[in-house]
Amino acid sequence: MKSKLSFTLSQIAAQCNAEVLGEGSTLISGIGTIAGATQGEITFLANTLYRDSLKHTRASAVILSAEDASFSPSPCLISKNPYATYARAAQMLFPAEATPIGVHPSAVIAQDVVLSENVSIGPHVVIESGAQIGRGVVIDSGTYIGRDTVIGANSRLYSGVRLYHETHIGERAIIHSGVVIGSDGFGMAWDKGGWIKIPQIGRVVIGHDVEIGANTTIDRGAIENTVIEDGVKLDNQIQIAHNCHIGANTVIAGCTGVSGSTTIGKNCRIGGGVGIVGHLNICDGVTVTGFTMITKSITEPGIYSSGMPGVQHKNWMETLVHLRHLSDWIKRIKSLEKVLKKEE
C-alpha cells in the first residue's frame, strides 16, 4: 500500500525504536506484506517461523529482530519488538487524516454545549444539552451525543455512533460506526402476569485510549455504573451488559457477549464468540479462547477453553450419539468391573 508520504529508513528508525542495518537513506513510501510488498515499501517479520519467506520479498526494507536479520535480502530495521515497530512505522506513513476544524451548519447543537478548541463536528450530528466536547475531538456525520455526555480530548467518533445521556468517554478514544453506548440494561421484574421495567439509572464510564469496534453495544448501569478502564480494546459486535467492569488493557475479540455485573480483570485476552455469564469475577491476566462459555469466576491467570472444533458431519453425528449414551457406557464399565472383581 503506497502512502502519500515518504521517509528514509533512518528517519523511521529514529521515531520507531529501531536500528538501521544497511543503507539508511533507503526511501520508504509504503507498507506491504512479505509476499505482496513492492519497490519502495517496507515489510516486517514478526514471527521467526516465516523467515525463509523473506527470500523472495520485493520490499525495500524489512523490520525484524536481530536474530532474523541475516535472512533479509534488503536493508533492515532491527527491533526487539518488530510488530510494535511496524505499528509505529505504519502510523508514521499513514497518519490519521486531518478533518476540517469547525461545526457543519447542519449539526444541531444545544446552546449550552461546551465545544473546546479544534473540534470537528460533521453534518447532521446532534449534541444535546449539557454535553462537553474536549479539545481536538472529531465527531463524524450523523452521530448522536446525549444530554450531559462528556468526550475527552482528541477522541474520534466515526459516523453514526450513539451515546446516550451522561456517558463519559476518556481521551483519545476511537469509536467506530454503529456503536451504541449507554442504552438501557436488560432489567425487569415479573409481577402479576407482566414485566415491569426497571429504570436503568447508572451510566457508562470509559477511560482513556479505548477503541470500540463497529456495532458494539455497551449498556448503562442499572444503579451503579458500567466501567471500561484505560486501554481496553473492543472489537466489532461485542455486547457488554449493565454494570460490567472491564480492567485496563484487556482486549476482547468480535461477537463476544458479557452478561450483567461481571468484572473482568486487567490485561485479559478474550477471544471471539465467547459468552461470559453474569455476576462473575475474572481475575487479571486471563486468556479465554474463542467460542468458550465462562460460567464460573476465575481466580487463577491462565488459558480457559470450551470451544468445540468442527469435524466432518458424520463423525460429529457419531460423537453426539456416544455422548447421548455416555451414561450407558459408564454403567457397562461398572458392570465389567463388578464381574472381574467377583472373579478375582
Add this chain to the structure above:
Amino acid sequence: MKSKLSFTLSQIAAQCNAEVLGEGSTLISGIGTIAGATQGEITFLANTLYRDSLKHTRASAVILSAEDASFSPSPCLISKNPYATYARAAQMLFPAEATPIGVHPSAVIAQDVVLSENVSIGPHVVIESGAQIGRGVVIDSGTYIGRDTVIGANSRLYSGVRLYHETHIGERAIIHSGVVIGSDGFGMAWDKGGWIKIPQIGRVVIGHDVEIGANTTIDRGAIENTVIEDGVKLDNQIQIAHNCHIGANTVIAGCTGVSGSTTIGKNCRIGGGVGIVGHLNICDGVTVTGFTMITKSITEPGIYSSGMPGVQHKNWMETLVHLRHLSDWIKRIKSLEKVLKKEE
C-alpha cells in the same frame, strides 16, 4: 444514585404495593445497592441469601420481604415481591425524562403522515409517506420510519432506529438505538449457477409493551408476517429471522439468534448467545440456558441446555482428545464384554 425528586417512605409504599415498617416520614431521594447506598437512598433485598449483607448498609430504607425485615437496620418497605416493588419505586424516583413536544425543523416528514397530538420528533428524523405516529410518541434524532409504518401511542424510539416500510409497532414500545426492524429476510433460490433474490413481502407486526435492545434486528416475513406478541422483551444484538413468531411476555437475552419460521411460545426465557434452528415450535414456558443450540421442537415446558462450561485449556484439550476417540473406547468396552462373556 441521587434523584432530582424525593418522596417519603409512606408515599412510595402507597404507590408501589408495599407496607411501611418503621418511620414512614423518612425522606427518600435516590436508590442504591446494599453496599453502595448512601444517606437518603433506598435499597432492596431480592434474594434472602444476602440478608446478612444488610447489616452494613447505609441506605435510609430497605425494600424486602416480611421474613427478612428483622435483618434491616433501617426503616423498611415490606413487599411480597421486593424486586417488583423496587422496580416501581425506581420508576417513581427516576421517571422518563420529558421530551419537548413538537417536530424539529430538520426532520423530513412526508405530507400525508398522520402525527397524533403530543408527539416529539427529533432532528434529522425521516418519516415516509403513509406512516401513522400515535399520541405521545417520542422519536429521537436520526431515526427512520418507512412508508406506511404505524407506531402505537406512547412509544419511544431512541436515536438511530430504522423501521422499514409497513412495520407495525404497538403501544408503549421502547426501541433502542441501532435497532433495525423490517429488513429483508435471508431468502434466495439457486438457479443456473447463481442466486435469485426472493422478494420479502411480509411485514413485521409487534404488539404492545415490547422493549427491544440496541442493535437488535428483526426481519420482515417472506410471505406472511414476522410477529412479536405483547410484553416481549428483547435484549441487545438479537437476530430474529423472517416469519418467526414470539409469544407474549417471552424474554430473550443478548446475542441470541432465532432462525426463520420458528415459533416460540409465551412466557419463555431464552438465555444469551442461544441459537434456535428454523421451522421449530417451542411451546409455552420453556427456559433455554445461555449458549445452547436448539435443534428440535420442544413440546414440554422445562429447562433445556447444551452450553459447555469453560475449563483450563489443558484439561479441555484432554477432553477433546477423548471425544475424538470415543468410538475407540466404546469398541474396547465391547471387546472386554465379549471376552468376559466367553469366559463365563
Add this chain to the structure above:
Amino acid sequence: MKSKLSFTLSQIAAQCNAEVLGEGSTLISGIGTIAGATQGEITFLANTLYRDSLKHTRASAVILSAEDASFSPSPCLISKNPYATYARAAQMLFPAEATPIGVHPSAVIAQDVVLSENVSIGPHVVIESGAQIGRGVVIDSGTYIGRDTVIGANSRLYSGVRLYHETHIGERAIIHSGVVIGSDGFGMAWDKGGWIKIPQIGRVVIGHDVEIGANTTIDRGAIENTVIEDGVKLDNQIQIAHNCHIGANTVIAGCTGVSGSTTIGKNCRIGGGVGIVGHLNICDGVTVTGFTMITKSITEPGIYSSGMPGVQHKNWMETLVHLRHLSDWIKRIKSLEKVLKKEE
C-alpha cells in the same frame, strides 16, 4: 399477500421459465403459502414431501414440479426448479418500489462527487469527496459514503448504512440498514505496557450482486484488502474481520463471525452462529452447519459440524459430569484390559 399488479398464469410462465398446466388465463395478483393463500394468489411446492398439503390450498395456482402436478387442485406452473420459479414470479408481482430520482436538499455531497444519471439520494445522506455513485443507485436517508468510495450501478443502500473511505461496492448490491463496511480491523501491538494501534490501510472490495443483511460489519484490510466476491449473500449481524476473502456465491447465515485473514472458497454454505478462526483456508463447496467452530483449514468439500444440540437440563448436567471424568473412565477401561490380559 396481495400485489398491486396482476398477471395471467401464461404471462408469469413466459417470464419465469415454467409451463402452464390448466387455464393459462387464470389471473394472479398475489402470493401466499400453501396454507395461507387466498383466491387470486399463487403458491408453490418446493418440497415434494408436503404435496399432500396441496389438497386444501385455496391458491388459484401452484408452482411445482411435473411429478407433483397431479396433487394440485388448481392450475399449475410446471418448473424444473419450483423454488426459483417462485422467486421469479414474486419479483414480477412485487418489483422493487420506484424511488424518486434526484438528490434531497438535506443531503450533504462534496463538490467533486461523481453522481451518475438516475441516482436517488435521500434526506441527510452524506457523501464525501472523491466518491463515485453509479447509474441508478438508490441511497436511502442517513447513509454515509466515505471519501473515494465507489458504488456500482443499480445498487441500493438502505437507510443508515456506513461505508468508510475507499470502499468499493460492485453493481446491483443490496445493503441493509445498520451495515458498516470498511471500519478498522482489530489490530494492535503490545509494547511497554500498552497497546499501539496498527493503522488499517487496506480497503474493502465487494463484487457484483452481493446482498448484505442488517447490522453486518466488514472490516477494511490491515495492509491488503478484505474481499467479497460476486454473488455472495450475507445475512444479518455477521462479522467479517480484516483481510478475509469470501468466494463467489458463498452464503453465510446470521450471527456468524469470521476472524482475520481467513479465506472461504466459492459456493460455500455457512450456517448461523458459526465461528471461523483466523488465517484458515476453507476450500470451495464446504457446508458448515449452525453453531460450529472451525479451527483448521478445510481442503475437502463436504459438511462440517460441531454444534451441540440442547437437551433437558438435567440430562445435560449428567453429560457434563461424565465429560469431566472422561479421563477416569478411560483409565478404568485400561485397568480392565490389563486385568483381563493377565488372566488370559
